[in-house]
Amino acid sequence: MCGIAGLFHCGTPKPVDPARVKAMCDAMSHRGPDGEGVWTGPGVGLGHRRLSIIDLAGSPQPMASADGRAMLVFNGEIYNYRELRSELQAAGARFRTDGDSETILAAWQKWGPGCLSRLHGMFAFAIYDADRRELFLARDRLGVKPLYMAQLSDGSLAFASELKGLLAHPLLRREVDPLAIEDYLAWGYVPDHRSILRGVEKLPAGHYRLLRHDAPPAKAVRWWDxxxxxxxxxxxxxxxxxxxxxxxxxxxxxxxxxxxxxxxxxxxxxxxxxxxxxxxxxxxxxxxxxxxxxxxxxxxxxxxxxxxxxxxxxxxxxxxxxxxxxxxxxxxxxxxxxxxxxxxxxxxxxxxxxxxxxxxxxxxxxxxxxxxxxxxxxxxxxxxxxxxxxxxxxxxxxxxxxxxxxxxxxxxxxxxxxxxxxxxxxxxxxxxxxxxxxxxxxxxxxxxxxxxxxxxxxxxxxxxxxxxxxxxxxxxxxxxxxxxxxxxxxxxxxxxxxxxxxxxxxxxxxxxxxxDHRLIEFAATLPEGMRxxxxxxxxxxxxxxxxxxxxxxxxxxxxxxxxPIAAWLRGPLAGEARAIARGASLGRTGWFDADRVAALAEAHISGRSDHSRLLWQLLMLDKSLARLGVA
The missing domain is CATH 3.40.50.620 (HUPs)
Structure with missing residues (x-):
């Protein structure tokens, strides 16, 4: 398991500063305390933080393919990599490591985007193919591993495993999308079709993007459902x-x-x-x-x-x-x-x-x-x-x-x-x-x-x-x-x-x-009486x-x-509940009726109603806004 980040210019392949890629990765050091690396080429930069799980010493990233023509950063695990490795070796592929990362590279070089259907596991990865001058971004079938993306003002596309990786780039706009607030209040999280910040996207589960230096940014393509x-x-x-x-x-x-x-x-x-x-x-x-x-x-x-x-x-x-x-x-x-x-x-x-x-x-x-x-x-x-x-x-x-x-x-x-x-x-x-x-x-x-x-x-x-x-x-x-x-x-x-x-x-x-996607596909075919x-x-x-x-x-x-947040918000966290209505970050936004929020908090604390989930939502929103530095 790891953290990945990178920059890619979809127009003129401008130079990429490796220090910026490193800063994006360092913001996610918790995802990979065992190793780090940055690689840059014309118009592209890839960064990686590694948590060593398989082939502990032999699979550093960013990783080049055996022929040096493709470069990978990868977050996740491929559970059938040994079977794929044997198939690819029989077809002439050469391997220098004993991990799953190099298997992804060889699969990409043989099958292109079609390699995804052969991978069993959880993953988000980026491959830069120098021959094709393409960046391939992919996310696993069910979205176990995340991938955030944003188009920056200098024409580059930035991507990272977590939003904090993007936040480390100075060109990222920090403007809240009000529609995300509506989504968040409804669901308790910001769903994958939106981000809390305008201009930031999440690659949807079971999708990929194929980007070129000489073409506008391509839309995501669904590869599994x-x-x-x-x-x-x-x-x-x-x-x-x-x-x-x-x-x-x-x-x-x-x-x-x-x-x-x-x-x-x-x-x-x-x-x-x-x-x-x-x-x-x-x-x-x-x-x-x-x-x-x-x-x-x-x-x-x-x-x-x-x-x-x-x-x-x-x-x-x-x-x-x-x-x-x-x-x-x-x-x-x-x-x-x-x-x-x-x-x-x-x-x-x-x-x-x-x-x-x-x-x-x-x-x-x-x-x-x-x-x-x-x-x-x-x-x-x-x-x-x-x-x-x-x-x-x-x-x-x-x-x-x-x-x-x-x-x-x-x-x-x-x-x-x-x-x-x-x-x-x-x-x-x-x-x-x-x-x-x-x-x-x-x-x-x-x-x-x-x-x-x-x-x-x-x-x-x-x-x-x-x-x-x-x-x-x-x-x-x-x-x-x-x-x-x-x-x-x-x-x-x-x-x-x-x-x-x-x-x-x-x-x-x-x-x-x-x-496991094979288990999910099996379950989806069961008669309702079996569910x-x-x-x-x-x-x-x-x-x-x-x-x-x-x-x-x-x-x-x-x-x-x-x-038991209902009891906590009536007891040790009652002060936090009362402070929500006019909390520093949330209060400055002007999004909510402060008197209405205060009345809900008092109704909950008194035991007349249970508004614990809503109060917890607003409390976490206030904390997040302060962390993002947008309010």
Missing amino acids: VSFAERRREKAADLEAELLFRLREAVASRMAADVPLGAFLSGGVDSSSVVALMAEASRDPVRTCSIGFDDAALDETNYAREIAQKFGTDHRERVVSAGDFTEIDRLAAMFDEPFADASALPTWRVCQLARETVTVALSGDGADEAFAGYRRHRFHAAEERARGILPAGLRGPVFGTLGAIWPKADWAPRPLRAKTTFQSLTASGEAGYARALAVVAPELRGGLYSPAMTRELGEYRAEAPFIELMANAPGRSGLDRAQYADLAFWLPGDILTKVDRTSMAVSLEAREPLL IRGGQGKWLLKHAMERHLPRDVLYRPKQGFVT
């Missing part, structure tokens, strides 16, 4: 057997490393499944680590301990407490862009714990998106059945009225919190699912903005790109389209961003075997793991990596 349009017809037993095969294949391929390796263990289905299959494939005890909470209602360490004992792992635990939120400035600095998923804090803490003994850790991320494991998937499938029965002309008056009069009832048991469901049923499936996924509903967001911000946003609403993506998804049903949108929008924007930044902040490589059955999401996955995992782990209600 997943389709939910097909259905498998085999018996459940046959599908279960194939699923177990693909799970074992995915886990085993991600256990290859020349450094100590372990796993995150939450005690949930997904991480427990990964640990079970790691234990099956390993001679030595698997090293596992868990994070607990000082709030017993949210603590799952007993389940993690149960799995650790069952598989004889070398297990370690640590507790997150309210005092850990003294680190929120460091947390904001990790992400550059505002990021309000409160589970980032325990994720960072478990990464810190893991890094004390290992350099690589396997996680259970991805199964919920692929196999329909979220509660919202079950609700959406049920709502879609209701939409199929009741015509839109009837749904609007009936459910619109119920949604308007039904109390919000944050305090009530989940089955009684029907307001959102009624509101969702008045709309299309896509709009309803967007509402279910959004952190702050559009009507609440609208009430927070100042008149000037309202004018700036115009007709734009954050849900619109999501609804369009979901409406055009390759699938047969509403559940298909919801899962597709989760994989394409939520997963790279929230989950994978969280894991990448928190793991890289401590120089730890996180690997996600449940995001949701009897009120259970991830049905086939749970059924397949029954022989490995205890039933109380498989079938207990999903907890998730929940952080």
Whole structure:
């Protein structure tokens, strides 16, 4: 795992100052503490920070191809590089190292952009081909590894693994995109189709860009997508057997490393499944680590301990407490862009714990998106059945009225919190699912903005790109389209961003075997009854793991990596909550109605309402603006 950065002139190939490339890389030194390098040529510069995982001494970067005609900087891991290497050697390729980086170069020289479909792994890389005078930028299928880009005023394109790499360049404009604020308030993160700063882009997951010195900057090209349009017809037993095969294949391929390796263990289905299959494939005890909470209602360490004992792992635990939120400035600095998923804090803490003994850790991320494991998937499938029965002309008056009069009832048991469901049923499936996924509903967001911000946003609403993506998804049903949108929008924007930044902040490589693209493609073909059955999401996955995992782990209600921020914002962080409305950075923007924000904070602190997620969003936005130096 590494950090990459570079500059490329799409017009006249002006000289590139290596010191600027080095400064961009140095801003991301946490991503690669084991080595660094910069290479420049006419109109191009590539930089690299290395975290050594495979071929520890033999694969420095930037790396030249065997013939010296191509140069690579690479962030990630290619899990099938040995098989590719053998195929390329048989075709005449020569290798000087024993790592995956040189394999990418040889694959590029043989297959061009077609090499991407042959790479199994997580990656973001740049190749400069001197013969073709081209720069090739590519990102993995699901967006595990990030890549930021910006067109600078001198005509160059700058790119880096993190926004802080771009921020190290003096020509980068630091002007906030107001549409990104709307996106951030809706989702709790800035999605991949936008950046917090105007003019900065993210290369989308499963896309590449091919740039030339003698041509204008080319647009991104999609090279991979997943389709939910097909259905498998085999018996459940046959599908279960194939699923177990693909799970074992995915886990085993991600256990290859020349450094100590372990796993995150939450005690949930997904991480427990990964640990079970790691234990099956390993001679030595698997090293596992868990994070607990000082709030017993949210603590799952007993389940993690149960799995650790069952598989004889070398297990370690640590507790997150309210005092850990003294680190929120460091947390904001990790992400550059505002990021309000409160589970980032325990994720960072478990990464810190893991890094004390290992350099690589396997996680259970991805199964919920692929196999329909979220509660919202079950609700959406049920709502879609209701939409199929009741015509839109009837749904609007009936459910619109119920949604308007039904109390919000944050305090009530989940089955009684029907307001959102009624509101969702008045709309299309896509709009309803967007509402279910959004952190702050559009009507609440609208009430927070100042008149000037309202004018700036115009007709734009954050849900619109999501609804369009979901409406055009390759699938047969509403559940298909919801899962597709989760994989394409939520997963790279929230989950994978969280894991990448928190793991890289401590120089730890996180690997996600449940995001193996072959496993994802298989899951997308499962009949709905193999995904949701009897009120259970991830049905086939749970059924397949029954022989490995205890039933109380498989079938207990999903907890998730929940952080008790509601209690913290009423207790040790109440002062922070009160200060949000007129916080230094946020207050200067003029984006929000300060009195309205202050009233929400007091309502939360008093216990009358739960506005913890919104208050946390605004707090992290304030911290991010201060870090970016834009307010």
